[in-house]
Amino acid sequence: xxxxxxxxxxxxxxRKIVSVLGKKFGFDQLEIAEDIVSDxxxxxxxxxxxxxxVPANPTAWLYNVAKNKAINYLEHNQVFDHKIAPELKRQSxxxxxxxxxxxxxxxxxxxxxxxxxxxxxSIPVESQIGLSLRILCGFGIDEIADAFLAxxxxxxxxxxxxxxxxxxxxxxxxxxxxxELDDRxxxxxxxxxxxxxxxxxxxxxxxxxxxxxxFEAIRLCYMLAQNISTNKPDVNALLSLxxxxxxxxxxxxxxKGEQILYEEQDTNRWDSDLVLRGEYxxxxxxxxxxLSKYHVEAMIAYWHTNREDTAEKWExxxxxxxxxxxxxxxxxxxxxxxxxxxxVHGKEKALVEAKKLELTDNHFYFALLGELYSGLDNNEAxxxxxxxxxxxxxxxxxxxxxxxxxxxx
Amino acid sequence: MKExxxxxxxxxNADQGVQWSPERIQALMKPWQDWLGSLxxxxxxxxxxxxxxxxxxxVKPNNVVTNGPYVEMKEAVGGYSIVKAKDLKEASELxxxxxxxxxxxxxxxxxxxxx
Numbered sequence: 001x002x003x004x005x006x007x008x009x010x011x012x013x014x015r016k017i018v019s020v021l022g023k024k025f026g027f028d029q030l031e032i033a034e035d036i037v038s039d040x041x042x043x044x045x046x047x048x049x050x051x052x053x054v055p056a057n058p059t060a061w062l063y064n065v066a067k068n069k070a071i072n073y074l075e076h077n078q079v080f081d082h083k084i085a086p087e088l089k090r091q092s093x094x095x096x097x098x099x100x101x102x103x104x105x106x107x108x109x110x111x112x113x114x115x116x117x118x119x120x121x122s123i124p125v126e127s128q129i130g131l132s133l134r135i136l137c138g139f140g141i142d143e144i145a146d147a148f149l150a151x152x153x154x155x156x157x158x159x160x161x162x163x164x165x166x167x168x169x170x171x172x173x174x175x176x177x178x179x180e181l182d183d184r185x186x187x188x189x190x191x192x193x194x195x196x197x198x199x200x201x202x203x204x205x206x207x208x209x210x211x212x213x214x215f216e217a218i219r220l221c222y223m224l225a226q227n228i229s230t231n232k233p234d235v236n237a238l239l240s241l242x243x244x245x246x247x248x249x250x251x252x253x254x255x256k257g258e259q260i261l262y263e264e265q266d267t268n269r270w271d272s273d274l275v276l277r278g279e280y281x282x283x284x285x286x287x288x289x290x291l292s293k294y295h296v297e298a299m300i301a302y303w304h305t306n307r308e309d310t311a312e313k314w315e316x317x318x319x320x321x322x323x324x325x326x327x328x329x330x331x332x333x334x335x336x337x338x339x340x341x342x343x344v345h346g347k348e349k350a351l352v353e354a355k356k357l358e359l360t361d362n363h364f365y366f367a368l369l370g371e372l373y374s375g376l377d378n379n380e381a382x383x384x385x386x387x388x389x390x391x392x393x394x395x396x397x398x399x400x401x402x403x404x405x406x407x408x409x
Numbered sequence: 410m411k412e413x414x415x416x417x418x419x420x421x422n423a424d425q426g427v428q429w430s431p432e433r434i435q436a437l438m439k440p441w442q443d444w445l446g447s448l449x450x451x452x453x454x455x456x457x458x459x460x461x462x463x464x465x466x467x468v469k470p471n472n473v474v475t476n477g478p479y480v481e482m483k484e485a486v487g488g489y490s491i492v493k494a495k496d497l498k499e500a501s502e503l504x505x506x507x508x509x510x511x512x513x514x515x516x517x518x519x520x521x522x523x524x
Contacts, residue, residue, distance in 0.1 A: 319439075322446030326457055334450040341443075356451050 005054060010041055013059060014138035017066045019110040020102055022135065023173045024070070027117070027166045034135075036073060040066040067100040110173075111136065112227055115220060117173040119188040120166060127162035128191045129198060134159060137216040147204055147213055175229065185230060189238055189294070192221050196242050200249075205257045211249055218242050225281070236285035237294035243278035244301035247271040258396045267307055275305050296324045314343035331359050335368050347372045363391035367401060378408050410493045412455055412521040413500040417507070419514030421485040440508040448492060453503060458490035484515065491521070 014037055021033035043065055048054050055061040118131045126148075133139040133147070145155045176184040199213025221239045224230040251269035252260050282298050300320045303313050321337035334357050342350030351372045359365035370385035382405055389401040427433075448454040463485070467475045487509070494500035497520055504516040 318446075319442060322442050322449065325446055325449035326454070329449060329452045329454075334452070337446060337450050353447055353450070356447070358451075 005058060006041065006045055006048070009044075009058060009062065011138055013062055014041070015111065015136050016107045017063065017102070018135055018138075019114040020100065020107055021066070021070055022114055023110040024100065026173060027163060027171060030135075030163055032073065033070075036069045037066060039069060063102040067102060070100050108223070108227075112223055112230070113174050115188060115223070116175055116184055117166065117171050119184075119191040120169070120171050121184075121187050122169045122171065123162045123165050125191055125194055127158055127165075128187075129195045130155060130159050131162050132191065132195060132220070133213070133216070136220060139216075143209060146206055147198060147202055147209055149202075149204055178229075181229065182232075185224075185232065185235070188224070189221075189234060192217050193238060193242075193294070195220075196245070200245060207253055207257045214242070214246050214249060218246060225284075233285045233288040233290070234292040234294050236281045237292055237298045240278045240281035240285055241294055241298040241301050243274045243281060244298065244305060247274035247278065247305065259400055261400065262304070270305070278302065278305070291323070291327070293324055293327045296320050296327065300324070309343070311344075314340055318344050331357075331362055332364070335359065335362070335364050338368060339371070342372055347376055351376070363388045363393075363397070366391065367404075370401075370404060374404075374408060381408055410495065411500075412491055412493050413497070414519045414521055415458070415490045415492060415504055415507070416486055416517040416519065417488045417490075417509045417514060418484040418517060419487050419509055419512060421483060440511075444506050444508055445490065447506065448503060451503075453492050453494060454490070455493055456491040458488060460488040461486055487514070 017040065018033055018037045021036060022030050025033045040062055044058070044062060048058075115132070115136055118135060119128045123131075130144055130148070133144050134141070139147075141152050141155055141159075145152045148155065175181070196214055196217035199210045199217065202210045202213070204210060218239065221235060221242065224232075224235045225239055247270050248262075248265065250271065251265040251267070252262070254260055278298070278301070282302060285295055285298065300317055303317050303320070306313060318337065318340035321333055321340050324333045325337060338350055338354045338357065341353050351369075354365075354369055354372055357365060366384045366388035370381045370383075370388060373381035373384060375381075385401050385405045385408075389398050389405070392398045392401060445454060445457055463477075465477055467477070469475070492500060492503055494503060497518065500518050500520075504518050507516045509516060
């Protein structure tokens with residue numbers, strides 16, 4: 001029984017305990033907090049495995065052991081007396097030094113504060129994502145390496161440097177003040193968004209892992225929506241966007257982890273529950289005066305939950321892509337807008353628009369040209385698909401394009 | 410890349426007597442949105458700018474204030490945007506698709522000098 005239970009508990013509890021201890025110890029001793037939690041799980045594995053039974057309340061058991069280990073450490077560590085104790089004494093005049101508060105409220109608060117501390121503008125976004133996966137989601141270094149398609153050594157180094165930087169910058173594990181909150185929240189949202197994309201568009205073949213990454217991103221964003229001070233319209237918009245995308249997760253990958261194009265997806269495999277959630281959060285996002293890019297992207301994703309091609313659908317999508325580009329230029333948005341132009345005004349008009357984009361270092365640009373030439377000039381279509389295939393980086397992308405070329409024959 | 414100001418002009422009082430409806434406004438806005446969207450997709454749009462109301466005054470020396478800028482002008486400024494382009498030639502090329510031209514208006518393209 002312990003065999004199945006422990007990995008599950010690790011996924012759900014590691015991050016909670018590590019956030020609480022990390023918050024208590026600060027970035028200076030984050031590694032020690034991580035070690036204590038790892039030791040706790042190691043103790044669980046050996047004790048439960050040896051006895052062949054699991055305690056009646058395994059979570060409480062873990063919290064207790066972690067708490068004792070943490071207190072032990074605090075009591076015996078010299079550093080504590082010199083560095084942390086004066087700090088703690090300033091915060092409270094109680095005998096609170098050795099108090100490890102693993103109440104639901106403190107767990108929640110600590111995780112949220114840890115999220116803001118990790119998603120700090122002083123470290124690069126890929127480090128923010130890596131640390132989030134490790135600390136906030138309890139992913140192992142192996143899994144992170146697999147998700148990023150990097151080797152373990154590189155990931156370890158990246159996380160080490162990030163923690164070092166956070167120490168140097170003396171980043172507090174706390175929620176930013178009201179004046180700073182909006183700015184810092186933008187960084188957090190951007191990291192969650194890229195974090196989600198890392199799972200959604202990952203080059204990793206590990207489908208289960210990719211899905212886990214996506215749902216962890218949704219969970220982190222949901223935590224923001226659950227907290228009064230961070231429950232902002234753009235948080236709900238991002239949540240909505242991710243729910244809509246995630247609703248197609250199972251339909252867009254085949255057994256081999258290869259991509260199935262939107263038009264060819266089995267709509268029965270779209271997750272209607274997640275679509276409903278997406279709609280719910282989209283409604284929740286409709287307040288305030290600011291239209292964020294997450295709002296616009298969520299609305300685009302909303303229109304895509306309706307597979308039927310209607311004039312209304314594509315006119316709306318085109319108009320939304322225009323708005324998205326007004327907020328922020330990105331090559332993806334420019335390419336998608338041009339595709340929408342073809343749906344509204346026809347392929348000839350879209351070709352004229354496409355050629356103005358000049359995104360010649362992007363294989364999707366040539367894939368789009370191939371798509372637009374298909375049916376107008378199949379030779380040109382093949383040429384462009386050919387270029388796209390040559391430039392595509394993953395086998396899966398190359399395969400998708402190859403299928404397009406085969407259809408032209 | 411340099412920045413350029415697009416100044417949209419059209420015949421003064423062209424809209425007089427027009428019955429405005431949401432549909433009509435929508436129909437007028439759409440080509441603008443598509444055109445500006447196209448500039449944005451090329452990463453050439455800096456600022457969509459604004460439309461200007463027909464009402465206005467002209468303030469002259471000796472505290473002379475006249476109603477409307479159109480007394481001596483056939484064309485009135487209806488709005489502006491800021492784009493970026495390699496040179497004036499490319500900027501002018503970008504202006505060619507502007508919807509104001511299809512209703513007999515014009516786009517004045519001016520290079521913005523850096524301070």
